[in-house]
Amino acid sequence: MSRHSGSSRHRSHHSRSTESNPEDLVEQVKSIITLLYEVVSSRPYEWEAYLPSARSAMTALDHLHFFRDPQRFAEQVWMLHGLQDYAFHDSDSGCIRDIAEWCQTAWLRILRNYPENVDTLTGLGRNWLQRAQATLARIHREEGNDSSSQGSSSQAGNSTQGHLSNEDKYNADERLASPPADPRRQGPLYVEARGYLQPAVDFYARALRSADALGSTTGEILASAAESQMSLGNVTGPPGDERHFAQAIRYLRRAEAAPGYILSVYLQQYLNDYGRYVS
Known part of the structure; x- marks a missing residue:
């Protein structure tokens, strides 16, 4: 019982910590995307092992409404290129559809702020x-x-x-x-x-x-x-x-x-x- 309570307290604290320190979450996402760049360039055959990480990065960015902030344009472009290259790591065979579509939606959101x-x-x-x-x-x-x-x-x-x-x-x-x-x-x-x-x-x-x-x-x-x-x-x-x-x-x-x-x-x-x- 106490172990369950302790686990609940840990999750609650982690949630509050993440919400109060969004920059920590951004840094975690950047680390994931840096890794995706490396995977695509060096070992694309291992792509599937990194799929949960890529999706968690997308979830985190959505949680932060990251692509609504016009002040973070350079970071947004860098992140999207990394995720998009990963989604199309073997484009002749297809793509990771949910990531490809997510990238397109994010590009369009940026386009509203920077239409040209x-x-x-x-x-x-x-x-x-x-x-x-x-x-x-x-x-x-x-x-x-x-x-x-x-x-x-x-x-x-x-x-x-x-x-x-x-x-x-x-x-x-x-x-x-x-x-x-x-x-x-x-x-x-x-x-x-x-x-x-x-x-x-x-x-x-x-x-x-x-x-x-x-x-x-x-x-x-x-x-x-x-x-x-x-x-x-x-x-x-x-x-x-x-x-x-x-x-x-x-x-x-x-x-x-x-x-x-x-x-x-x-x-x-x-x-x-x-x-x-x-x-």
């Missing part, structure tokens, strides 16, 4: 772009047999890189040549992919407008915006697909010219191969 902020808009663009990856990978797998039977499997690599499936990266020449409309592009997977990718394209476009206005546009943002356009082009029927591919090339040209930025190998190859089609 580049970091917030790119965070949302990245969230939507990464959400699309599992669907794009599934499209690629399901169509792989068809394309191989037509002798085009050599265009597919062994794994995806960045945010684009291999089909996204290398099959744009087929679209630019204006092939007959593919009825599969009206199928459910394509509709789902477009539903993820259109917001990604829109948020990256907003981020670039804000960055351009501030004179702070980076090659990294331009490359990500190009990836979103390329991916959307690959799940859109003609003639709309050509508009997305052309915009991707324009973004890649700007990224290539950005001081100190080097395009990834596959984006540089894409620009080299298809840039000549876009004036």
Whole structure:
């Protein structure tokens, strides 16, 4: 009986201590997210062991109404990047849905305070772009047999890189040549992919407008915006697909010219191969 009472007193004291010292709770959350950054970068195969910690961090931040405080913007962005990277640690296979959705909600809450902020808009663009990856990978797998039977499997690599499936990266020449409309592009997977990718394209476009206005546009943002356009082009029927591919090339040209930025190998190859089609 006394042991139970003592336990109750301990819990009550701990609760009061947490509520009276919210900064202690914030520091605990920061420690968890620092660990998540390490897991994603060094040992993503261990992700599942850290799922309870990630969810407890989210619960604590909700309890503190942390994302309603406009004075803590830098901390908010850092935390969200850590949780979002963890949620999408293997985006081709899917995501940790509740964490991905929680991050999106938190980004939107910050956006109310900073509607034109580049970091917030790119965070949302990245969230939507990464959400699309599992669907794009599934499209690629399901169509792989068809394309191989037509002798085009050599265009597919062994794994995806960045945010684009291999089909996204290398099959744009087929679209630019204006092939007959593919009825599969009206199928459910394509509709789902477009539903993820259109917001990604829109948020990256907003981020670039804000960055351009501030004179702070980076090659990294331009490359990500190009990836979103390329991916959307690959799940859109003609003639709309050509508009997305052309915009991707324009973004890649700007990224290539950005001081100190080097395009990834596959984006540089894409620009080299298809840039000549876009004036």
